[in-house]
Amino acid sequence: MCRLLSRTLVIGFAVVALPRLAAAQASISGLVQDTSGGVLPGVTVEVSSPALIERTRSVITDSAGRYSIVDLRPGPYAVTFSLTGFATVRRDGIVLGGTFDAQVNADLKVGNLQETVTVSGASPVVDVKNTVREAVLTKEQIEILPGSRTVKGRAALIPGVVIPGGNTGAVAHGSDSQDSHTMVDGFKSGQHLVGRGTGQLGVGSVTQTQEAAIEELVYSTDSQGAEYEFSGVRMNLIPKEGGNQVHVEGIAYGSNQHFERNNLGDLQNPPTNLKYAPQLFFFDFNPVIGGPIKENKLWYFGSVSGNRSNSQILDVYFKPDEPSTPENCRNRAPDNLCQADTGAVLNWSETIRVTHQLSSKQKLRYSFDNTRSLGLRGNYITSGAKASPEASWRLPLYPAWLAQVKYTAPITNRLLIEGGYSYQRGDFQVLFQPENTPYAMAKWDLLRGTIEENHYLSYSNTEKKQEAKAAVAYVTGSHGLKVGFTDRWATALQANPFNGDMSIRYTLNGAPYLVTVTNGPSSNLQAIHFDGGVFAQDQWRLGRFTINLGVRWDHFNAGVPAQTNPASYFTPAVSIDEMKDTPNWNDWATRTGVAWDVFGTGKTAVKAFAGRFVAGHALSRTSQFNPIFQQTDTRSWTDLNRDGRVINTDGTPQYAEIGPPTNARFGTLEGIDRLDPNLVRDKNWTYELTGQHELFPRVSVSAGYYHRRYFDLAYTDNLATTAADWIPFTFIGPADPRLANGGGEAITLYNLTPAKVGVKQNMLIQAPNNFRTYDGFEESVNFQLPKRGFAMVSLTSGKQHTNDCDQENPNNLRFCDTTTPFRHIFKLSGGVPLPYEVMISGNFQLYDAPGAGLFVVPPYFAANYVVNAANAGRTITGGQTSTGSINVNLLEPNKIFQQYYKIVDVRFSKTMTVGKLRTTALAEFENLFNIRSINAVTQNYGANWLRPASIQRGLNVRFGLQMRF
Numbered sequence: 001m002c003r004l005l006s007r008t009l010v011i012g013f014a015v016v017a018l019p020r021l022a023a024a025q026a027s028i029s030g031l032v033q034d035t036s037g038g039v040l041p042g043v044t045v046e047v048s049s050p051a052l053i054e055r056t057r058s059v060i061t062d063s064a065g066r067y068s069i070v071d072l073r074p075g076p077y078a079v080t081f082s083l084t085g086f087a088t089v090r091r092d093g094i095v096l097g098g099t100f101d102a103q104v105n106a107d108l109k110v111g112n113l114q115e116t117v118t119v120s121g122a123s124p125v126v127d128v129k130n131t132v133r134e135a136v137l138t139k140e141q142i143e144i145l146p147g148s149r150t151v152k153g154r155a156a157l158i159p160g161v162v163i164p165g166g167n168t169g170a171v172a173h174g175s176d177s178q179d180s181h182t183m184v185d186g187f188k189s190g191q192h193l194v195g196r197g198t199g200q201l202g203v204g205s206v207t208q209t210q211e212a213a214i215e216e217l218v219y220s221t222d223s224q225g226a227e228y229e230f231s232g233v234r235m236n237l238i239p240k241e242g243g244n245q246v247h248v249e250g251i252a253y254g255s256n257q258h259f260e261r262n263n264l265g266d267l268q269n270p271p272t273n274l275k276y277a278p279q280l281f282f283f284d285f286n287p288v289i290g291g292p293i294k295e296n297k298l299w300y301f302g303s304v305s306g307n308r309s310n311s312q313i314l315d316v317y318f319k320p321d322e323p324s325t326p327e328n329c330r331n332r333a334p335d336n337l338c339q340a341d342t343g344a345v346l347n348w349s350e351t352i353r354v355t356h357q358l359s360s361k362q363k364l365r366y367s368f369d370n371t372r373s374l375g376l377r378g379n380y381i382t383s384g385a386k387a388s389p390e391a392s393w394r395l396p397l398y399p400a401w402l403a404q405v406k407y408t409a410p411i412t413n414r415l416l417i418e419g420g421y422s423y424q425r426g427d428f429q430v431l432f433q434p435e436n437t438p439y440a441m442a443k444w445d446l447l448r449g450t451i452e453e454n455h456y457l458s459y460s461n462t463e464k465k466q467e468a469k470a471a472v473a474y475v476t477g478s479h480g481l482k483v484g485f486t487d488r489w490a491t492a493l494q495a496n497p498f499n500g501d502m503s504i505r506y507t508l509n510g511a512p513y514l515v516t517v518t519n520g521p522s523s524n525l526q527a528i529h530f531d532g533g534v535f536a537q538d539q540w541r542l543g544r545f546t547i548n549l550g551v552r553w554d555h556f557n558a559g560v561p562a563q564t565n566p567a568s569y570f571t572p573a574v575s576i577d578e579m580k581d582t583p584n585w586n587d588w589a590t591r592t593g594v595a596w597d598v599f600g601t602g603k604t605a606v607k608a609f610a611g612r613f614v615a616g617h618a619l620s621r622t623s624q625f626n627p628i629f630q631q632t633d634t635r636s637w638t639d640l641n642r643d644g645r646v647i648n649t650d651g652t653p654q655y656a657e658i659g660p661p662t663n664a665r666f667g668t669l670e671g672i673d674r675l676d677p678n679l680v681r682d683k684n685w686t687y688e689l690t691g692q693h694e695l696f697p698r699v700s701v702s703a704g705y706y707h708r709r710y711f712d713l714a715y716t717d718n719l720a721t722t723a724a725d726w727i728p729f730t731f732i733g734p735a736d737p738r739l740a741n742g743g744g745e746a747i748t749l750y751n752l753t754p755a756k757v758g759v760k761q762n763m764l765i766q767a768p769n770n771f772r773t774y775d776g777f778e779e780s781v782n783f784q785l786p787k788r789g790f791a792m793v794s795l796t797s798g799k800q801h802t803n804d805c806d807q808e809n810p811n812n813l814r815f816c817d818t819t820t821p822f823r824h825i826f827k828l829s830g831g832v833p834l835p836y837e838v839m840i841s842g843n844f845q846l847y848d849a850p851g852a853g854l855f856v857v858p859p860y861f862a863a864n865y866v867v868n869a870a871n872a873g874r875t876i877t878g879g880q881t882s883t884g885s886i887n888v889n890l891l892e893p894n895k896i897f898q899q900y901y902k903i904v905d906v907r908f909s910k911t912m913t914v915g916k917l918r919t920t921a922l923a924e925f926e927n928l929f930n931i932r933s934i935n936a937v938t939q940n941y942g943a944n945w946l947r948p949a950s951i952q953r954g955l956n957v958r959f960g961l962q963m964r965f
Contacts, residue, residue, distance in 0.1 A: 026096035029068035029129060029477065030105040030602075032061050032081055039065025040108060043083045047094075050243060051075030053299055053357045059413040059477075066477025066541060071408060071416060072096055074138070074216045074238060079104050087111030090118045098136035098218040101129040103602035122697035125784065128605040129539070129546045131593030133222030133688065133704075135159065139215055139240075140788050143251075143962060144831040144841045146905040146924045149211045149284075151182055151235050157829050158219045159780045159794030161233060162847060170233040172221040173706040174774020174800060176684075179232025179616045184369060185239055186469075187422040189402050193463050193492040193528070193618040203349075203369045203402040203424070212251045212286040212962075213303035213351055215240045222688055222706065223609040226535040226550025226591045227471075227484070231613035231686050231708070239367070241355045242299030246291030248965040253924075254283035255958035263932045263954035272947060274315055277339055279953065282309030296357065303351040310344035313380050313389075314951055322390040323435035340389040343376025365406045373397040377433070379455070381949050384864065384939040387451040391442060394431040401425050416473040423466050430459035439647045442504045446513070446866050447942035449949075456504045458496050465490040471535075480539040487532035492619060495523040496630040500647040501569040505637055508866060509942070512639040514882050515646050515658055516632050519667045520568025524628035526619050529557045537591075544600050550591035554614050556681065557584045558622040565628045569653050571667025574627050583621045585681040587614050603694035615682040615710075624764065625675050633666040634882040635659040662883050664758040673716060673762040680766065684710040698784035703777075706798070710772040717808050719761040726750040726810050731872055733890050738946075739863065740892055749867060749886055750810045751878040758883070767806035774800050783830070788839070791830030797822050811878055811886050818893045823848050823859050824900075837911040842904070849901040849935045859898055863891040863941040890941055901933040901952070920962040930955040 032043045043065070046058040051073040061067045077094040086108040094102050102124045109117075135158045137145075147153065152170060155161050160172045169180020178196040181188050189203045220234040228234065262268075262276040284307035293300055317337035318329040329338035349371040356364040375395035380387050406420035432440065432455050442456035471484020498518055506514040533554040540547045560579040567573040591611040598604040623629040636659030637646055646654050665671030690704035728750050736743040776798025783791040805816040824846070831841035848859040867886040869876055879885045909922035935950040 025070070026072045026074065026099060027068060027070040027101045028072065028077065028079060028094060028096070028104055029066070029101055030103050031477075032065050032067065032106045032108065034086070035107055035109045040083060040086075041065055043067070043081055043106075043108070045069065046080045046082075047072065047077050048080070049073075049075050049077045051077075051241075053241070053296065053355050053363065054360065055296060057410065062477040064478045064541075068101075068475050068477050068480060070473065070475055070480070071410070071418060073241075074098070074136075077102075079106075081106040081108060083108060085110060087115040087117050092118065093123055095123040097138055097216050098134050099130060099132060099220075100134070100136070101127045103128055103597075105602065122784075124602060124694075125698060125700040125782065126603055126605050126692050126694050127595075128597040128602050129541070129595055131223045131548050131595055131607045131609045131688075132220060132225060133690065135219045135221065137217040137219075141790060141831070142211060142214055142217065143920075144788065144839060144907070144909070145829055145843060146841060146907040146926065147843050149253075151217060151237050154217055155219055155233065155235055156845070157792070157827065157843065158221065159792070159827060160221060160776075160778055160796040160825060161219065162825065170235065172233050173776050173778070173796070174708040174798060175221070175232045176615070176710070177232070179230040179613075181230065181232065181234055181616070183234060183236040184402060185365075185367070185404065185406070186236060187402070187404055187420065187424075187467055188488065189369075189422075189424065190426070191618075192426050192428060192461065193465070193490055193526075194459075194461065194494075195620045196615070196617050203371050203400055203426075210286050210303055210305045210349055210351060212249045212288045213239055213301075213305070222686065223593060223607075224591070224611065224613070225548070225593075226537045226552040226589075227482075227486075229486075229533060229552065229554050229589075229614050230616045231611065231684055232616065239351065239353060240288070240290060240301055241353060241365075242290035242292060242301040244292050244295050244299075246289070248287070248289050250285070250287040250963045251960065252283070252285040253958055253960040254281075255279070255956060256281040259958070260956035261930050261954040263927070263930045264951070265932060267932075267948065267951075274948065274951075275339060276954070277312035277314040279309065279311040279956065280341065281344075282311075282958075283307070293354075298357070299355040301351075301353040301355075303349075305349045306346055308344050308346045309342070311342050313340040313342070315947075315949070316340035316380055316386060316388060318389050322388075323437065324390045324433040340377070340380070340392075342378060345374045345376055347371070347373040361409050361411060363408045365404070365408075367404045368401065370401040371398070372400070379457075381936060382451070384949075385444060385449045385451050386938070386949055387455070388453075390433055390436060390440075391451045391453055391455050392433065393455045393457065394429075394433060396429045396431070397427075399425045399427050414475055416475065417471075418473070419468075419470050421466070421468045424464075426463045426465060428459065428461050430455070430457045432458065437649075438651050439499055439645070439649050441499055441502055441645070441647050443507060444504050445507045445510065446940055447509045449938040449940040449942065449944050449947075454499070458498050458503070460495045460497070462493040463490060478541040481536070483534075483536045485532065485534045487530055488528065489530060490528045491525060492527075493523070493525050494629075495521045497521040500651050500653045502647060502653060503632065505646050508868070508870075512637045512644075512646075512657075513868070514634050514885070515637040516634045517570045517653075517658070518568065519571040519574075519631040520565060522565055522628055522630045524560070524565070524626060525563060526560050526622050526626060526629070527558060528619065529559060531556050531558075531617075544597040546595040546597070548591070548593035548595070550611075552589045552591070554587045554589060554681075555585065556614075556617060558582060558619060560622065560626045560628070563628055568667070570633070571631075574667070574669060576627055576669070579626065582625055583675060583679070583681075585614075587681055587683070589613060589683075604692070606691045607689070609686070609688040611686050613684050613686065615684070617681070621675070621764075624673050627669050627672045631667060631672070633661050633663050635661060636882070636884050659884075661758060662881075663760045665760065671760065673764060676763050676765045678766070679714060679764060680712050682710065682712045682714065684708055700782050702780045702782075706774070706776045706778070708772075708774045713767045713770040713772075713806075714764050715767045715770065715806055715808065716762050717765050718759075719763055720759045721752065721756050721808070723810075725753045725756045726878065727753060729874065731867055731888075733865070733888075734941075736890075738896075739890055740895060743890070745890070747814070747888060749872075749878065749888070751874075751876065752883065754877060757877050770804050770806045772800065772802045774798055785832070787833040789831055789833045791832075792827070794825075794827045796825040799823070809878065809880050811880060811888070815889060815893055820858060820860070820894060837913075839909045839911070840906070841909070842906040844905075845903040846900050849898055849933065857936070858893065860894050861891060861896045861898065861937065861946060862889045862893075862939045863945060864888075864939055865890050865941040898937070899934065901935065902931050903933075903952075904928045904931065916965055918964045922960045922962070924958045924960065925955065926958065927953060927955050
């Protein structure tokens, strides 16, 4: 009852009294002087823009002659300066986006107030005030550039950003993909609560392409202020609003396999014998409408989008005898199998927004976003292995919606109150193919790198997430102070049902090896009680220097309600009381930034930043200690009846074939991991030194150095063992000319003394010696050309050092301290207008392939080998997952690097205007030169080692139509 009351008060306070939207918006600031150089206090500075429902905002210059107008939506602005006894000065053509602060100074001459002097000039391109590192894609750039049209996909255009192939966040300058977040108008959106909470499966995520509904995309990569707890890439979608005129837009794209070319070349020949896998077809569409309900008072905006596609999968084929195989692919000869595909479903998204000007000082925005997505077959590549179609997942992502309400009130020309509240559903399921039998079970061959018969994951996840933010900002021309809080609370109801309570059986070249058993469906409820903090951000202008100081208190608290897990085939029934404070973290962090306007012209800035950040978490540190959450135990498997299975046709386990538990206390309260009460939250320090200069009007150059250090990391320690319990032995690796010195390496491995096998008292503790560092440099040039033209060029070079040598199992110490040398990312994108309303735009990139899985992979290859009794000639008791096998990387890091991934995309468009209707027809050439870049290879050492698993699509042409009225 107390918790419900406290939440109600927080929500009411956030919406009615002092709410703060954490998505800070753009601002205009500057200095007003007379013609002799004397500062002018008391000048009325007014900004006007069609982007503002209230049309104008105004402030008064302070005693130093400075002013600042904050919380401005993206769009074009005009600034007017007026003071009795002086002529009015007007400056047009100021274009704002993201959190950019445009420096607009004015010199007033003596004259009549009615006299207006209009000053022309290019919009400022250098922010000499803020230290946050940010890139903005405007709606024009989004419409012009080729490439992926999701929020995350567009991040690939931003300097230094790399995107993993799966559904996690982006990385930049050594950041952690799990600290990255997608936002819709400043609210976290799309991330589920599993693990550290960055899987993007909801509103605003990888599934949506509402291009026509986007006003701009803001990507914050570095120097995050005290408003934000994490240092990862923030991807913020700023949606369009209505206006005082009705606007109708529509965008549609489509293509099919007849407009795609094969780029496999010699990979179609022995020994690989690959067959090209095209995208069979795709289309998406997005009509929008916006306008006034009441002019200058009430605006509306609505959007609907749909997309449908089907792509074949490289080197994966439907099996003729599987129940899930399509009818037309059955009864096929081995040399005439159907290529696997993703299947096709029409996925929908809808958005409705209302902007309400309550009074001259108060504004409310309401919005509701809904998306429904279904993946018929997916996750074909995981952990270096390739899944057959019957072992792919079915992924329903619904219900998934986000409701928001936000409030803004510039109470005076110095005091700003803003805020909001959101409620989000983000359900998802990971299902087996529905045609699979009730006794189907994943078969994972560790040497062949294949997964067959059934998917290895099973999820049913119902999530309800709420978020509230509040802050007050006091802004003068020379000083700005903002204080506020953020809080998110959520519940997750999860179950993991597997046939026979077993998830995976492992083989080695087809020979039975291991089986992973579970504690049953393990339906459980977990809760985040508080995920947020309180912050204060102060900004002072001292001469040419702007000092940005921030302090933040972060609090994270989660727990597990009292509940029961029924007995499974392998575990007894378990009941628990409420688990509180699992975990309960409190952290202080500081942010310090200095921006130096070098010449006082607003055209050259040097900036320095140092900030401490906590790591992003959801329920990763809760589920590990929850006895009701899914638990697994990997055991030996002996196929006594030689049926190749470990589960009977009635769904019961073949107990006689399953070995003893790895954890003798598996499935009991005593067998669960414990949390060290002294464990602190993992963190990182970020240091940056950057410079930016306006080389010419609308042309800027930038350079920067970036350093990150991750620390306070953790590892799981078995308190029942000591270093003396590990017995070293020598293993001779296989001979292979592709390995160092032709293979045959003598590798020291360790067995656990037999008395300690199966004895576990695991505790998550601090790893004081583990860390990760990044050092990098970046140079970039930005051009703003006439008639919507632009260009962006960047080169990023970085190296990373990882020390992961605080380990329980000494078999993990091999290559635990690794330095990856400098690797490079080059990006060039832009659009050039040609005569007759023709535009040519393109995107060229060169970078390390991020892989096809959920995380960015190292740029070098591994040779993951399984050492067991058969190849070691002795009993193995020191395995990391199962005591009977040790996982070893035979290949030293940095020995075989993958080739750089190359992208060349070009778009041609032609715009035609008839009356109020503006139509753009376009043709987009993806992979223009039909380049072949390999995205992922099989890294399990065996017959398929280094076999391409994912390859860049060949040249393909897509067509589109954009219409605006």
